Amino acid sequence: MSSLRAVRALAVKDLRLLLRDRGALFFTLGFPLLMGLAFGWIFGGGGSKSRSDLDIAVFDRDGSAPSRAFIDELGGEGSGIATAPATDLDACVAAVRTREAIACVVLEEGFGRASDAFFAGGPMRLGVHIDPSRGAEGGLLTGKLTALSYQRMQSLFSGESEALKRARMVIDQGDAPPALKSALSDLYTSIERLNEGDEGQDEKQDEKQDEKQDEKQADDGQTDDDSEPESGGFQPVVITTSEVRAERSGPPNAFAVSFPQGIIWGLMSCVMSFSASLVRERTQGTMVRLMIAPLAPAAILAAKSLACFLTCILLQVLMIAFAVVVFDLTVSAPFEMAVAMICSALAFVGVTVLIAGLSRSEEGADGLGRSVLLLLALFGGGTIPIFVMPPAMAAAASISPFKWASVAIEGALWRGFSLAELALPLGILLAFGVGGFIVGVLAMRRRGAG
Amino acid sequence: MSALLRLDDLHRSYGSTVAVDGLSLEVASGEVLGLLGPNGAGKSTTIGMIAGLLRPDRGAVVIDGRGGPEDPEIRRLLGLAPQSLALYDELTARENLKLFAELYDLRGSGGRERVQELLVAVGLDTRADDRVAAFSGGMKRRLNLAVALLHRPRLLLLDEPTVGVDPQSRSSIIELIRTIAGGGTTVVYSTHYMEEAQRICDRVAIVDHGKLLDIDTVDSLIDRHGGKPILRTIKGGEETRLRTDDPVRELTALFAAGGLESVRIDRPDLEAVFLALTGRTLRDV
Ligand SMILES: Nc1ncnc2c1ncn2[C@@H]1O[C@H](COP(=O)(O)OP(=O)(O)O)[C@@H](O)[C@H]1O
Ligand SMILES: [Mg+2]
Numbered sequence: 001m002s003s004l005r006a007v008r009a010l011a012v013k014d015l016r017l018l019l020r021d022r023g024a025l026f027f028t029l030g031f032p033l034l035m036g037l038a039f040g041w042i043f044g045g046g047g048s049k050s051r052s053d054l055d056i057a058v059f060d061r062d063g064s065a066p067s068r069a070f071i072d073e074l075g076g077e078g079s080g081i082a083t084a085p086a087t088d089l090d091a092c093v094a095a096v097r098t099r100e101a102i103a104c105v106v107l108e109e110g111f112g113r114a115s116d117a118f119f120a121g122g123p124m125r126l127g128v129h130i131d132p133s134r135g136a137e138g139g140l141l142t143g144k145l146t147a148l149s150y151q152r153m154q155s156l157f158s159g160e161s162e163a164l165k166r167a168r169m170v171i172d173q174g175d176a177p178p179a180l181k182s183a184l185s186d187l188y189t190s191i192e193r194l195n196e197g198d199e200g201q202d203e204k205q206d207e208k209q210d211e212k213q214d215e216k217q218a219d220d221g222q223t224d225d226d227s228e229p230e231s232g233g234f235q236p237v238v239i240t241t242s243e244v245r246a247e248r249s250g251p252p253n254a255f256a257v258s259f260p261q262g263i264i265w266g267l268m269s270c271v272m273s274f275s276a277s278l279v280r281e282r283t284q285g286t287m288v289r290l291m292i293a294p295l296a297p298a299a300i301l302a303a304k305s306l307a308c309f310l311t312c313i314l315l316q317v318l319m320i321a322f323a324v325v326v327f328d329l330t331v332s333a334p335f336e337m338a339v340a341m342i343c344s345a346l347a348f349v350g351v352t353v354l355i356a357g358l359s360r361s362e363e364g365a366d367g368l369g370r371s372v373l374l375l376l377a378l379f380g381g382g383t384i385p386i387f388v389m390p391p392a393m394a395a396a397a398s399i400s401p402f403k404w405a406s407v408a409i410e411g412a413l414w415r416g417f418s419l420a421e422l423a424l425p426l427g428i429l430l431a432f433g434v435g436g437f438i439v440g441v442l443a444m445r446r447r448g449a450g
Numbered sequence: 451m452s453a454l455l456r457l458d459d460l461h462r463s464y465g466s467t468v469a470v471d472g473l474s475l476e477v478a479s480g481e482v483l484g485l486l487g488p489n490g491a492g493k494s495t496t497i498g499m500i501a502g503l504l505r506p507d508r509g510a511v512v513i514d515g516r517g518g519p520e521d522p523e524i525r526r527l528l529g530l531a532p533q534s535l536a537l538y539d540e541l542t543a544r545e546n547l548k549l550f551a552e553l554y555d556l557r558g559s560g561g562r563e564r565v566q567e568l569l570v571a572v573g574l575d576t577r578a579d580d581r582v583a584a585f586s587g588g589m590k591r592r593l594n595l596a597v598a599l600l601h602r603p604r605l606l607l608l609d610e611p612t613v614g615v616d617p618q619s620r621s622s623i624i625e626l627i628r629t630i631a632g633g634g635t636t637v638v639y640s641t642h643y644m645e646e647a648q649r650i651c652d653r654v655a656i657v658d659h660g661k662l663l664d665i666d667t668v669d670s671l672i673d674r675h676g677g678k679p680i681l682r683t684i685k686g687g688e689e690t691r692l693r694t695d696d697p698v699r700e701l702t703a704l705f706a707a708g709g710l711e712s713v714r715i716d717r718p719d720l721e722a723v724f725l726a727l728t729g730r731t732l733r734d735v
Pocket of ligand 1: 464
């Protein structure tokens, strides 16, 4: 029979056995989830502070009354934004870098003048410096800024302000330059749209604008304050975004720590149940049947490894997906996360084979293997997250494959590690996988030949 | 008839324990050969070497004149019901059969039919979808046998297939084996129950301490080693045992003397053969 079919049939059998083993199933999937939830709540992740208030640092380069009013409105009650004034641009950007703020908003010079007299000055100019990993919040913020700007205009035009009077006058007199007339009519259109509450379309426009700006930046890599909107129409607000890479100082919330911890326990349980099930094939005699079936001997181990691998992947995907959906985590490096999951699954397949190879009996896999694994998991990030360990302890934890899985998963989850930065943990995980597999197979061979 | 199985001077030790010590024999195609010996005689080790689970220290196993069981194509000819049950407890009877059917390329409707056929043959069709963990010893033994039969092996290796089962399961297992043997399947049947060997086997190999003591039909073995029949008589409350070549003549004489209360002639059996060959009884060991 084709080996692939055999491997599949056997792997399905192993997954079915896991599903029927309530205890193993609980410890592989249920317990990690409970750990993630419990540790997350205990360490204060239960609140949704990160959701309610976006911390924004603001640098008011203009220093005018309208700009101050704008800032007050931005951080106003119920806005969901908490503003913190910065004394200069550097301080403002630094706040993003150190994660005190998710973004720095700069009100450029001339902001006040522009907001009082749109057609006289240029558009209102805003600079946004934001960590690229905070894409969702960034979108939210630029949306808000745009809406606010339009609202400001609306209030100016609806009130008996100088600007409104002048604008009416210009239009009424009818001898204004055609360009200005057209700009004004554009402006009125925008305002009308705003009044109709057609925000969906507005947002679409905002997004388009953002994209345009982003493209520009990708080109020259620097904030370009003088960029005039290319559309012929008058644009009352220009938001320029630029990237500030935030330093990885800490996780966004407690669940970003507790879910990787839960994964560690799930991986441990996965290793335990599959190494025990591999040993059980020997003790319950089914290995004998598999060995006399016309299979390549490697197919038996390949199937067990495949089932173990899939379970490890499933566990990680479920845990991360749960954290993302329920606790609003963002995977800062999704591709790296996929690679990290695959590497840690491979590592623990190797560890599984190693333990199965070294244990004489099912009890051995359950007993000695269990205690060693437990220790490795405890000190490999299962209880104390690696990033808060004292350096000596973290160094000692390096013998634990769990540590490297923690580092890789955390790195991809909230530290925004690149593949290059993850190379060490991923390499070590692969080494555990390959090494464990080889030693385990050699041990089994020796026993089989005995 | 040509030999389907040939064992050539097989040796196998576990550390200092010699389990099989120079075993040679041939099994003809379609024959049912019994391996009769007490626990520890080396039967399972022998079967393990035939199946390719254990490598002989010395000697060779030749199947169908072609080669040893290392070759997967030759292993395909073999069916094995191991002495230690080899079943997944948490799978149902049907799932166990289906898994092994797949490993032998029996898939789709053909595979399903074969599985159903065997469930009926071993009387487990009504419990097919129950987990093996809930089965009695006898049911497990029957399923263990059914798995060995899935791919219609030419050489069936049965290692103590009736150990620890209720009498009913025992007879149904023995009946099934007779049916399979009747269909031309070659069977190697290891047991320490001489009644079974006597009932099922064309020839019996008597093994002890890893050595083949003799191999022949049951009758020939008894003729050769069983000794004379024993004439047991009770007269005046006292039993007398008399070994004789001609119990009928002796009996006539005793009747003539009169006063007999009870008479019995014990024909020698494999037990006597074993006793004669080893100085021990099968039941003792
Ligand atoms: N795995 C093993 N390790 C050590 N000794 C063994 C092992 N298997 C069998 N033996 C020994 O080899 C001898 C033959 O055993 P076995 O082939 O199981 O006999 P039987 O099947 O006839 O009862 C016995 O003395 C037994 O104790
Ligand atoms: Mg045995």
